[in-house]
Amino acid sequence: MLPRSNRRLNLLAVALVLLAPLGLAACEEGKTTPAAEIRPVKAEAVSFIDAQEPLAFAGTVTARTESALGFRVAGKVLERTVDPGAHVKAGTVLARIDAQDFDLQKRNAQAAIAAAEADLARARADAGRYEQLRGSPSFNPAVYDQRRTGADAAEARLNQARMQARMADNQLGYAVLRADADGVVTAVNAEPGQVVAAGQWVVKIARDGEREVLAYVPEQRLMELRNAPAVKVALWATPDRLLDAKVREVSPQADAMTRTYAVRFALSDAPAAQLGMTATVVLPRKLDHRVASLPLTALYQKGREPALWVVDAKTGALELRKVTVAAYREDAVLIAEGVQQGEMVVTAGVNKLDASQRVRLLGAAR
DSSP: OOOHHHHHHHHHHHHHHHHHHHHHHHHHHHSOOOOOOEEEEOEEEOOEEEEEOOEEEEEEEEESOEEEEEOSSOEEEEEEOOOTTOEEOTTOEEEEEOOHHHHHHHHHHHHHHHHHHHHHHHHHHHHHHHHTTTTSTTOOHHHHHHHHHHHHHHHHHHHHHHHHHHHHHHHHHHTEEEOSSSEEEEEEOOOTTOEEOTTOEEEEEEESSOEEEEEEEEGGGHHHHHHOSOEEEEETTEEEEEEEEEEEEEOSSOOTTTOEEEEEEEESSOTTOOTTOEEEEEEOOEEEEEEEEEEGGGOEEETTEEEEEEEOTTTOBEEEEEOEEEEEOSSEEEEEESSOTTOEEEOSOGGGOOTTOEEEETTSOO
């Protein structure tokens, strides 16, 4: 058996072990629970505006007038002096065809003129000599009339020969193709050695001056297009600048393949618009409802339904509210229903919030 003193020590140790949890519990009960942490959030006030959803069509910058030029006579192309992209002035030689046959025709016409002039001189001389016999027994009025008629016919043949010579001279000039206005060569359709027919286009020239945008519009948008109060054009090269435009021409017939209508928009002032540039035609249109534009970061996805965290500015309480999205933009979302004008909506860190939390708006007093 243990001595009496050792037994007392063991009993004291056991008592201390049993009483230790009670002391810790008493200490825990004596501690105070800290207040819930108030989290700062970035928020934005809801502001509704009239909804606008512009119509946009892709188009291409073209010239108001583009001419397809060709020779007025047939022949073999000797040379083409311009290439696509070349800027030409009125009268610039574009191409030439072989003019030997036209030169021979001109010479033949000149010879015919000389022969007609000789016939006319002889006929007039004969008529003049016979007229001197007037009053003598050998004068016959019928013969005189014949000689006068012969002189008139010779004069008519001379005029005909002169016109033939003029036509031959014109055809000789048609062997050279010239630009009829200042502009830019957009396409060519003939090479040296090629035989072209009369009227076949050889060079296309887009005339300098007014520029237009050619766009293809679906039939269901034609009425909105005609009733649009304003039309704007943005060039892809300068997207930040909107150009004023107006509808100049609407094709009366839809394209057989795309079933769209070609529409030409005249640009009032477009110094930077170059031929072939890509453009976007914008038609602003006002809808019959109002929307609030908020950053995309404000949108919280609750299952399949979009929602927003609405903050009570006074108490800092959070409310997750379902909303109706009208449209999405590159960096914004348009809200149609679910929030009210002036309410504060959290715009950052929405996935880390909880309805039980209390928040304060950044910039607000603590």
